[in-house]
Amino acid sequence: MNELIVNLHMHTTYSDGSGTHAALARAAIKTGVDVLLVTDHNVWVQGVDNYDRDGKKRVLVIACEEIHDQARDPQKNHLLVFGANRELATLADSPQTLISAVRQQGGLCFLAHPDDPALPAFGETDISWVDWNVSGFTGIELWNGFSELKSVARGKLDAIWYAFFPALIPHGPLLKTLARWDDLLSTGRCVVAVGGSDAHAQHMSMGPLHRTIFPYEYHFATINTHTLTPNALTGDLPLDRKMVFDALAAGHCFIGYDLPGPTRGFNFSAQSREINGIMGDEITMQGTVTLRAKFPSRAQIKLIKNGKCIKSLHGDAITYTSDEPGVYRVEAYKQYLGKLRGWIFSNPIYLR
Ligand SMILES: [Zn+2]
Numbered sequence: 496m497n498e499l500i501v502n503l504h505m506h507t508t509y510s511d512g513s514g515t516h517a518a519l520a521r522a523a524i525k526t527g528v529d530v531l532l533v534t535d536h537n538v539w540v541q542g543v544d545n546y547d548r549d550g551k552k553r554v555l556v557i558a559c560e561e562i563h564d565q566a567r568d569p570q571k572n573h574l575l576v577f578g579a580n581r582e583l584a585t586l587a588d589s590p591q592t593l594i595s596a597v598r599q600q601g602g603l604c605f606l607a608h609p610d611d612p613a614l615p616a617f618g619e620t621d622i623s624w625v626d627w628n629v630s631g632f633t634g635i636e637l638w639n640g641f642s643e644l645k646s647v648a649r650g651k652l653d654a655i656w657y658a659f660f661p662a663l664i665p666h667g668p669l670l671k672t673l674a675r676w677d678d679l680l681s682t683g684r685c686v687v688a689v690g691g692s693d694a695h696a697q698h699m700s701m702g703p704l705h706r707t708i709f710p711y712e713y714h715f716a717t718i719n720t721h722t723l724t725p726n727a728l729t730g731d732l733p734l735d736r737k738m739v740f741d742a743l744a745a746g747h748c749f750i751g752y753d754l755p756g757p758t759r760g761f762n763f764s765a766q767s768r769e770i771n772g773i774m775g776d777e778i779t780m781q782g783t784v785t786l787r788a789k790f791p792s793r794a795q796i797k798l799i800k801n802g803k804c805i806k807s808l809h810g811d812a813i814t815y816t817s818d819e820p821g822v823y824r825v826e827a828y829k830q831y832l833g834k835l836r837g838w839i840f841s842n843p844i845y846l847r
């Protein structure tokens with residue numbers, strides 16, 4: 496299968512980001528990103544879907560949306576909406592109505608930054624997802640590059656330190672969010688995990704200090720969602736858009752954090768006598784199934800079954816033969832800047 500590096504969840508000047516779609520596209524081309532899913536707050540920007548080119552390199556830009564109820568105080572429940580092809584922000588006061596409408600339109604939706612703590616030093620409030628009785632969503636944003644700052648910085652000085660050294664921020668998805676994902680999976684649902692950047696590239700001034708905090712290029716080089724698609728981008732906009740959304744909807748994707756080491760080339764698959772499957776697939780067991788994950792370089796690897804680690808090792812591959820149904824996924828960690836940090840998080844293979 497073909498691998499596309501997708502950076503999703505980011506803001507432009509249409510909401511609270513500092514860059515235009517063209518500026519984001521230039522940053523994406525520089526960092527080797529194939530697809531940008533741009534999600535301005537409560538506005539679906541039409542007429543910007545396009546391939547931006549620089550010589551032989553190109554990036555596919557698709558306008559999507561991040562929707563929340565602007566009248567709600569305190570603010571909660573941000574929803575990433577992809578491929579709905581119409582403005583649905585007017586439905587934001589009821590998360591379930593909104594989710595159902597997105598699905599009815601053939602779109603996908605992901606609960607954004609499900610656990611998002613406050614950062615009082617900067618007036619940032621907790622904007623977690625709170626309406627957990629909803630159903631029908633495609634998945635969750637397991638790892639959010641921007642909101643992780645709110646979990647590692649304890650005060651203003653910390654936050655300024657991280658603004659200058661952003662590579663120190665990413666440690667992995669919040670443990671609370673990982674546990675929540677496993678809980679959702681334990682109900683028998685397929686819940687797709689994606690990694691978002693939540694890039695804003697905001698300008699900050701403090702006395703003589705002026706800085707763009709977390710430039711788009713930084714975000715695009717760090718946490719991405721890699722989709723596995725049947726083909727490379729074809730240049731046909733509707734076809735390529737559908738191919739990317741189909742891969743996300745099916746969970747044919749993984750989250751990769753590239754600063755500790757390139758994550759391109761990772762795969763996780765299942766083989767039995769009759770059936771082959773990849774991440775996101777539901778496989779009805781007939782006899783034993785061999786699960787295999789192959790990594791682009793060595794890391795600390797964990798194989799997780801139904802939320803519990805059943806095998807771990809240091810290496811570049813892990814294999815496990817199972818005769819039991821379960822939700823199987825893999826996580827990998829690498830040493831980087833003095834700490835063991837999250838590197839690759841696969842979507843599950845569902846053995847039923
Ligand atoms: Zn948000």
Ligand SMILES: [Zn+2]
Nearest residue numbers: 504505561693
């Ligand atoms: Zn956002």
